[in-house]
Amino acid sequence: MWAATVGPAPGSVNEARNLENWRPRTLDAGQRPGQARGVIEIRCILVPVDFSPNAPAVIEWAAHLGKEHRSRLILLHAYHLPIDFQQLEAAYLPRDFWANVKSEAAAALERYAEPLRARGIEVECMVREGYPATVIEEEAARSRADLIVIGTRGLSGLKHLLLGSIAERVVQRAPCPVLCVKPSS
Secondary structure, rough: EEEEOOOOOOOOHHHHOOOOOOOEEEEOOOOOOOOOOOOOOOEEEEEEOOOOOOHHHHHHHHHHHHHOOOEEEEEEEEEEOOHHHHHHHHHOOOOOOHHHHHHHHHHHHHHHHHHHHHHHOEEEEEEOOOHHHHHHHHHHHHOOOEHHHHOOOOOOHHHHHHHHOOHHHHHHHHHOOEEEEEOOO
């Protein structure tokens, strides 16, 4: 099950922040076998990975679309500690803590990437520090992503209110369309 959106509302502040107004890339007949005029071309798919139980399903959706459109996938992990924890980190964290976090995340992304590469899909792995929604938005703009495929946790009610939703923020602020993959029931 999935939901999709087409990016920021026309005329919104978020739209004005985009490097350029997003427009679907279309192909003329004959540019690619089997594609007719006006078909949307998806060259780059950004896939935020949080290592949750839903991550393999998110990656599989992106891989399917990537294979179908001959797209490059960017697997992105953003790590961030709440401010309260960051204030205490100097007293409790070893010096190499952040380096270890980054290298372990990179290794985990590579474990996801290898089977995709074996299927002939071009994959890049990236680990960045920062608030995940902001990092995803910035990376989508920087890499000129045509699509973001992101997972949702399916929270509702009080849990959603208290915990918020990275996917919801990405849908609201992304410079390109967003495909949300819900966890399987």
